[in-house]
Amino acid sequence: MKKRLLLERKNYNPLEFEEKIYKYWLPYFRAKKSKKNFIILIAPPNITGSLHMGHTFQNFILDTLARYKRMAGFHIVWIPGTDHAGIATQNVVEKELRKEGVTRFELGREKFIARVWQWKDKYGQTILNQFRRLGLSLDWSRSRFTLDKEYTKTVQKAFVDYYRKGLVYRALRPVNFCPRCQTSLSDLEIEYREAKGNLYYIKYPLKGSGFVIVATTRPETMLGDVALAVNPHDETKSELVGKIAILPLVMRELPIVTDQRVDPKFGAGILKVTPAHSLIDYEISLRHDLPMVGVIDEKGKMNHNAVQFKGLDYLEARRQIVDYLDKQNLIEKIEEISHQIPLCERCGTEIQVIPSDEWFIKMDYLANLAYKLVKDRKVDIYPAKFRKPYFDWLRNVRDWCVSRKLWWGQQMPVWYCKHCHTQSFQVSINRPKRKCSLCKGTEWQMTEEVFDTWFSSALWPFAILYKKNEKEWYPADIVASAREILHLWITRMIFSGQFFLKKPPFKRAFIHSTILTKDGKRMSKSLGTGVDPLELISKYGSDSVRFGLLWQMTTHQDIRFDEQPIEQGKKFLNKIWNAYRFYFMKLEEKDINFKNKNLSSADKKILSALRSTRKFCQRKIEELELGLALKRIYKFFWNDLCDIYLESWKGESKNNPMVFKEVMIETLKMLHPWLPHLTQLIYFALGHKKPLFFERWK
RNA sequence: GCGCGUGUAGCUCAGUGGCAGAGCGUCCGUUUCACAUACGGAAGGUCGUUGGUUCGAACCCAACCACGCGCACCA
Numbered sequence: 001m002k003k004r005l006l007l008e009r010k011n012y013n014p015l016e017f018e019e020k021i022y023k024y025w026l027p028y029f030r031a032k033k034s035k036k037n038f039i040i041l042i043a044p045p046n047i048t049g050s051l052h053m054g055h056t057f058q059n060f061i062l063d064t065l066a067r068y069k070r071m072a073g074f075h076i077v078w079i080p081g082t083d084h085a086g087i088a089t090q091n092v093v094e095k096e097l098r099k100e101g102v103t104r105f106e107l108g109r110e111k112f113i114a115r116v117w118q119w120k121d122k123y124g125q126t127i128l129n130q131f132r133r134l135g136l137s138l139d140w141s142r143s144r145f146t147l148d149k150e151y152t153k154t155v156q157k158a159f160v161d162y163y164r165k166g167l168v169y170r171a172l173r174p175v176n177f178c179p180r181c182q183t184s185l186s187d188l189e190i191e192y193r194e195a196k197g198n199l200y201y202i203k204y205p206l207k208g209s210g211f212v213i214v215a216t217t218r219p220e221t222m223l224g225d226v227a228l229a230v231n232p233h234d235e236t237k238s239e240l241v242g243k244i245a246i247l248p249l250v251m252r253e254l255p256i257v258t259d260q261r262v263d264p265k266f267g268a269g270i271l272k273v274t275p276a277h278s279l280i281d282y283e284i285s286l287r288h289d290l291p292m293v294g295v296i297d298e299k300g301k302m303n304h305n306a307v308q309f310k311g312l313d314y315l316e317a318r319r320q321i322v323d324y325l326d327k328q329n330l331i332e333k334i335e336e337i338s339h340q341i342p343l344c345e346r347c348g349t350e351i352q353v354i355p356s357d358e359w360f361i362k363m364d365y366l367a368n369l370a371y372k373l374v375k376d377r378k379v380d381i382y383p384a385k386f387r388k389p390y391f392d393w394l395r396n397v398r399d400w401c402v403s404r405k406l407w408w409g410q411q412m413p414v415w416y417c418k419h420c421h422t423q424s425f426q427v428s429i430n431r432p433k434r435k436c437s438l439c440k441g442t443e444w445q446m447t448e449e450v451f452d453t454w455f456s457s458a459l460w461p462f463a464i465l466y467k468k469n470e471k472e473w474y475p476a477d478i479v480a481s482a483r484e485i486l487h488l489w490i491t492r493m494i495f496s497g498q499f500f501l502k503k504p505p506f507k508r509a510f511i512h513s514t515i516l517t518k519d520g521k522r523m524s525k526s527l528g529t530g531v532d533p534l535e536l537i538s539k540y541g542s543d544s545v546r547f548g549l550l551w552q553m554t555t556h557q558d559i560r561f562d563e564q565p566i567e568q569g570k571k572f573l574n575k576i577w578n579a580y581r582f583y584f585m586k587l588e589e590k591d592i593n594f595k596n597k598n599l600s601s602a603d604k605k606i607l608s609a610l611r612s613t614r615k616f617c618q619r620k621i622e623e624l625e626l627g628l629a630l631k632r633i634y635k636f637f638w639n640d641l642c643d644i645y646l647e648s649w650k651g652e653s654k655n656n657p658m659v660f661k662e663v664m665i666e667t668l669k670m671l672h673p674w675l676p677h678l679t680q681l682i683y684f685a686l687g688h689k690k691p692l693f694f695e696r697w698k
Numbered sequence: 699g700c701g702c703g704u705g706u707a708g709c710u711c712a713g714u715g716g717c718a719g720a721g722c723g724u725c726c727g728u729u730u731c732a733c734a735u736a737c738g739g740a741a742g743g744u745c746g747u748u749g750g751u752u753c754g755a756a757c758c759c760a761a762c763c764a765c766g767c768g769c770a771c772c773a
Contacts, residue, residue, distance in 0.1 A: 271773045340772050562710050564722050571735040582732035
């Protein structure tokens with residue numbers, strides 16, 4: 001790729017060169033230990049899909065930063081990887097099976113997992129190849145997967161460690177349960193949908209005489225009622241406190257208690273307490289020492305506590321119970337309301353809250369760790385407006401349910417006695433040698449439960465950046481994340497890192513804006529509102545797309561996607577290409593006297609503009625205001641350099657060729673983080689043989 | 699309900715107290731020897747609304763309206 005190339009072509013076509021240039025760079029992306037490392041923690045994409053706008057945007061930001069830092073003298077460490085994405089991947093493969101008419105249960109655990117590995121081999125690579133197409137400066141020789149052997153071991157060890165330090169417990173507690181996925185879910189894996197429903201006002205007779213009215217949207221759970229509750233400050237209800245109500249259908253006696261979680265303005269101002277099927281009710285039951293009576297099982301069917309309704313689907317049970325109550329004249333009225341229904345984030349099935357045997361991590365100590373690190377600025381959550389939601393979440397967080405009854409994930413290092421089953425367990429990586437404390441048996445079986453995929457993600461920085469007695473790149477300088485996984489991922493990495501390595505896993509967490517559709521809606525594959533970044537790249541080239549996205553980037557506002565700035569990017573590439581052509585032509589035409597030290601006024605102006613632009617950009621890049629920096633460079637290039645300075649070279653010119661030369665190379669360096677492929681190509685054409693990112697910004 | 703953010707040209711957005719800006723789009727003109735993916739020019743705005751502070755407000759303050767997001771509730 002010589003000078004000739006530049007002179008021959010009046011126009012630049014990015015698609016022609018980008019992939020070749022990327023291949024040329026690869027060996028130079030190797031991570032190595034250095035006194036001046038700049039370490040980036042990648043967000044490993046799920047193996048479920050292909051590159052979307054969010055990945056593209058996030059990694060363009062990081063790559064631009066990486067190239068800038070490299071040109072400021074740092075050695076970059078940026079290691080790629082993919083996430084097994086437990087429930088998400090399991091569901092995609094299940095969907096595939098459904099087309100073949102097979103369920104995962106018919107296939108069996110082992111065969112099913114083999115199927116998922118097949119999926120992983122096929123699609124896990126796809127998304128990484130797409131990262132290459134973006135031009136990211138990643139060290140491919142160290143790529144990791146969250147389910148590789150070493151990683152799994154790290155995850156299991158971490159759990160054992162938590163257990164030994166007393167942060168893990170196993171409990172029968174109501175949890176969010178997806179009847180289709182057949183697993184528990186954390187609060188963060190649920191989404192809500194607005195739906196119309198009925199609010200049933202039901203008469204509960206009082207012991208002695210009279211009755212109270214209780215409103216509920218879910219009459220079928222009333223068979224699990226163990227109390228009624230009113231707000232302690234609700235004077236209109238105070239004479240009820242201490243009385244006993246009778247649960248219709250089963251005639252159970254229900255004490256009437258007070259609890260502040262009751263909203264006196266909702267419904268009839270009386271809450272039926274059903275600890276087995278509501279998290280709030282469960283909390284109330286702990287405060288009042290109430291039992292838990294479950295009536296719905298994990299398939300969403302009524303269980304033996306539901307007397308004559310046993311075996312019915314919960315919706316059918318609701319219908320029959322309302323029917324029964326109505327015949328007994330116990331329905332006061334039915335109101336139509338609009339309320340939020342909890343759905344499984346991954347499959348859309350309505351969530352049931354049911355009691356289930358699960359493993360929990362105590363959050364108070366860990367939440368406190370995470371809180372302090374950000375409060376003391378040991379971790380910079382940036383922009384600062386995300387600090388408040390971070391603190392709020394940690395203040396209110398519940399214990400973390402980390403067990404999942406899925407098949408795809410890291411198996412928990414928990415062993416149950418073959419005879420006593422879940423009554424007796426050991427927590428250890430290897431098969432326990434101890435005797436069972438109940439039956440003295442010595443046969444242990446590893447549990448089929450796996451970890452919440454976010455439990456493993458929380459250990460990502462630890463697993464990929466830290467190795468004892470070897471190269472250590474922990475902690476990272478920066479991680480970038482979408483807003484929606486602030487708690488799911490960022491927060492949990494912070495306390496996990498601090499807990500295990502006594503150091504937070506990164507110095508700065510950058511929460512970048514979201515790319516929305518042109519009408520400000522969420523981009524979603526299923527709604528068909530997504531824009532495929534790869535299509536854009538094959539239309540305009542990677543540099544143009546990078547330009548277009550970064551051009552629109554701000555740190556404080558979401559982006560409404562617009563193809564136009566990408567188009568503008570492509571034109572800009574052409575403008576740059578031609579500016580360098582012009583430079584060549586002039587140098588060839590003129591017999592340059594390099595000893596000339598005189599500067600024209602145009603020389604002085606362009607040097608000054610170059611300096612101030614560079615200074616401005618350095619400041620803005622550190623603030624991650626890449627959009628502002630890019631706009632400034634664009635303006636400098638088009639107006640100061642092309643419109644004024646290059647024009648001043650036309651005709652008779654008193655400009656100094658040395659200045660010309662310097663300005664053109666310095667400008668090329670300044671452009672490189674934004675337009676890496678093009679600038680590298682021109683750099684070659686200028687006669688250089690090394691990667692442009694080895695140059696330094698002055 | 700609580701919190702965060704946004705509202706500036708047809709569109710996407712810059713603009714932190716001193717003459718309202720950019721890119722695209724639109725209209726008119728130009729193939730002049732780097733680039734028609736270019737160049738020259740033009741039209742286009744009650745800066746969400748109301749009030750306040752100020753010599754002066756797009757910018758600071760208050761209230762309101764609209765939109766987006768997060769959290770909680772969702773019995």
